[in-house]
Amino acid sequence: MNNESVIKSRFEENGKVFETGAPVTGAVSIENAVAVGFGDGSIRFFWPDNDPLEVQAHSGAILSIASSNDGVITGGQDGRFLKISTNAEVEEIYNFGTRWVDNVAAYESMVLCSSGKNVYIWSDENDKPKILEHQSTIGGIAIDQNGRRIAVSCYGGVTLWRLEKNKWKSSKFAWKGSHGKVGFSPDGKYLVTTMQENELHAWRIRDKASFAMSGYPSKVKSFTWAGDNPYLVTAGAKEAICWPFDGKEGPKGRKPLCIASGGQQNATFVESLPGEKAVFAGFRNGMVLLSELSEHPNDVLIQNPTGSEVSNISISPDRSHILVGDSKGQILWSPLWEQ
Amino acid sequence: METNTSQVPVTVLTGFLGAGKTTLLNRILTEQHGRRYAVIVNEFGEQGIDNDLVVDADEEVFEMNNGCICCTVRGDLIRILGGLMKRADQLDAIIVETTGLADPAPVAQTFFVDQDVADRTKLDAIVTVADAVHLSTQLGEHHEAEEQIAFADVVLLNKIDLVDKSKLAGVKDRIRKINPYTKIIETNRCAAPLEEILGLNAFSLDRVLEVEPDFLDSDHDHEHDDDVTSVSFVSDTPLDLEKFEKWFGNLLQTHGQNILRSKGILDFKNEKDRYVFQGVHMLMDASPMGPWPEKSIRNSRVVFIGRKLETMNLKEGFESCKSD
Numbered sequence: 001m002n003n004e005s006v007i008k009s010r011f012e013e014n015g016k017v018f019e020t021g022a023p024v025t026g027a028v029s030i031e032n033a034v035a036v037g038f039g040d041g042s043i044r045f046f047w048p049d050n051d052p053l054e055v056q057a058h059s060g061a062i063l064s065i066a067s068s069n070d071g072v073i074t075g076g077q078d079g080r081f082l083k084i085s086t087n088a089e090v091e092e093i094y095n096f097g098t099r100w101v102d103n104v105a106a107y108e109s110m111v112l113c114s115s116g117k118n119v120y121i122w123s124d125e126n127d128k129p130k131i132l133e134h135q136s137t138i139g140g141i142a143i144d145q146n147g148r149r150i151a152v153s154c155y156g157g158v159t160l161w162r163l164e165k166n167k168w169k170s171s172k173f174a175w176k177g178s179h180g181k182v183g184f185s186p187d188g189k190y191l192v193t194t195m196q197e198n199e200l201h202a203w204r205i206r207d208k209a210s211f212a213m214s215g216y217p218s219k220v221k222s223f224t225w226a227g228d229n230p231y232l233v234t235a236g237a238k239e240a241i242c243w244p245f246d247g248k249e250g251p252k253g254r255k256p257l258c259i260a261s262g263g264q265q266n267a268t269f270v271e272s273l274p275g276e277k278a279v280f281a282g283f284r285n286g287m288v289l290l291s292e293l294s295e296h297p298n299d300v301l302i303q304n305p306t307g308s309e310v311s312n313i314s315i316s317p318d319r320s321h322i323l324v325g326d327s328k329g330q331i332l333w334s335p336l337w338e339q
Numbered sequence: 340m341e342t343n344t345s346q347v348p349v350t351v352l353t354g355f356l357g358a359g360k361t362t363l364l365n366r367i368l369t370e371q372h373g374r375r376y377a378v379i380v381n382e383f384g385e386q387g388i389d390n391d392l393v394v395d396a397d398e399e400v401f402e403m404n405n406g407c408i409c410c411t412v413r414g415d416l417i418r419i420l421g422g423l424m425k426r427a428d429q430l431d432a433i434i435v436e437t438t439g440l441a442d443p444a445p446v447a448q449t450f451f452v453d454q455d456v457a458d459r460t461k462l463d464a465i466v467t468v469a470d471a472v473h474l475s476t477q478l479g480e481h482h483e484a485e486e487q488i489a490f491a492d493v494v495l496l497n498k499i500d501l502v503d504k505s506k507l508a509g510v511k512d513r514i515r516k517i518n519p520y521t522k523i524i525e526t527n528r529c530a531a532p533l534e535e536i537l538g539l540n541a542f543s544l545d546r547v548l549e550v551e552p553d554f555l556d557s558d559h560d561h562e563h564d565d566d567v568t569s570v571s572f573v574s575d576t577p578l579d580l581e582k583f584e585k586w587f588g589n590l591l592q593t594h595g596q597n598i599l600r601s602k603g604i605l606d607f608k609n610e611k612d613r614y615v616f617q618g619v620h621m622l623m624d625a626s627p628m629g630p631w632p633e634k635s636i637r638n639s640r641v642v643f644i645g646r647k648l649e650t651m652n653l654k655e656g657f658e659s660c661k662s663d
Contacts, residue, residue, distance in 0.1 A: 021427060061423075077422060098395040177404045
């Protein structure tokens with residue numbers, strides 16, 4: 001950076017900055033806190049009113065984090081699948097040894113994780129997990145809004161598992177290539193994946209009609225849903241690319257909205273502002289912008305460039321605070337509104 | 340590839356079952372001398388090494404959707420290298436073990452194709468552990484054994500105490516015929532110093548300038564169609580840049596699947612700089628590497644390692660690139 005004095009944003013002025021020294025690998029809301037997972041295996045809980053609480057959980061990086069009924073669940077490079085309560089109690093759900101626990105997810109009392117090619121499901125106090133097998137190493141897992149369907153992405157597409165009469169039945173959504181992160185649209189009608197190539201893939205679940213969303217200059221590492229339409233908001237380009245998923249055909253043949261255009265570098269993380277038609281976009285140089293979901297959006301600067309890739313943006317459950325984390329371990333924790 | 344000090348070097352360790360790879364891995368894990376090495380292995384768990392930097396992986400080769408048929412990559416490596424880069428501690432090196440039957444090309448191609456991998460890590464060298472007793476037989480029986488020699492920057496020729504001098508010389512000749520660029524280290528129990536195996540920077544373009552291959556007489560005895568061989572050419576006449584680009588581009592497009600590795604130093608007419616390239620199948624890395632040193636002879640040298648090289652009219656093609 002040059003010597004020009006950088007004008008701090010209101011969020012940088014009013015917020016606190018923590019230098020943790022470990023890359024931020026994920027974050028999730030739990031009770032009234034944001035729980036952040038780090039590359040040194042620790043978890044930190046950030047509350048609106050208290051100092052953060054640090055819990056040493058894994059050795060090696062935390063690869064995935066989700067919130068369950070009674071704590072945060074994490075998967076790590078130490079092969080452990082853990083549950084951590086907001087008062088720092090750590091419970092080991094399972095230990096996979098030298099195999100990483102790549103993905104975790106939860107719905108009410110059901111918790112699941114993936115390690116290698118298998119998904120392991122624990123529900124209803126059952127000690128032995130139910131195992132769902134797949135043909136290659138799993139890229140991502142997602143549970144739908146009702147907890148009845150699980151989407152699992154790997155090489156060659158997505159396997160959608162449905163719970164019918166207490167049995168998990170699978171159906172395959174095929175598309176050549178390696179699929180990473182997977183998610184359901186908020187109405188449960190679409191599946192979306194990020195791909196090894198610089199594009200996303202989507203299927204309409206009803207008839208398996210599928211389409212690609214491409215044209216990105218880099219890999220798409222993050223997506224979220226925003227607005228009432230809703231829009232699928234994606235990282236991977238110099239702007240936040242927002243695909244309209246309203247109507248019968250979704251974004252097929254339509255142009256996306258391009259917002260948050262002041263970033264200069266490719267976006268690496270996107271998050272919506274719940275209840276508003278607005279999106280946060282974090283960029284490769286550490287800059288974070290808030291932008292409106294509209295043709296002519298106004299942008300608000302949240303964070304100036306830090307020099308490190310933004311790896312997480314989270315909003316506290318009461319919408320009072322924003323957390324920005326980067327790949328070098330800097331955290332910005334700031335009130336979201338004028339006090 | 341961009342030089343970046345924060346790129347962690349990755350050594351690929353290949354070799355047939357029983358050649359001594361496990362012995363070498365055990366040494367790397369136990370003789371760390373204050374360095375931090377992560378080791379990506381296949382089904383290593385039962386060896387009982389208690390180390391949080393041992394990562395179990397399944398070798399998953401997949402095709403990229405970029406229209407290039409030989410552009411296969413190792414999906415598990417993209418995932419695991421990405422994961423290791425999330426660690427808070429800095430790794431000094433990463434070692435990737437591949438099974439004896441693996442084709443080394445997808446591993447090497449991963450470093451050309453995936454931007455995140457290329458940003459944070461760099462392919463350091465391909466090290467092949469070979470068994471001096473059995474290599475000759477294995478070369479005759481398995482494609483993969485030839486490929487592992489063809490790709491090797493270093494061949495660790497192990498168990499030399501079990502063969503006599505003439506057999507050892509024969510095995511070395513065989514290796515040289517497949518890959519004149521490779522460095523052969525003779526050992527017993529893989530006892531070579533680790534600094535001769537790790538941190539070699541063999542895939543850096545500068546290294547192409549340093550390693551002089553033994554330019555062999557083309558001796559085509561006992562070869563059948565599927566043998567991996569190498570050919571090399573030298574030209575004292577400067578080449579024409581445009582003609583070379585056209586010929587070489589077309590060559591990789593049509594014969595990339597059979598060209599395992601290619602390397603060269605090129606002298607183009609009216610160009611001050613030396614051009615250096617190296618390729619794996621259809622993927623290639625090339626750039627000018629500064630002016631020719633004052634006292635050195637300016638000439639162009641290329642080496643191809645692959646199958647069916649005799650069908651590619653390589654000599655004629657190379658000759659046709661000479662400037663008028």
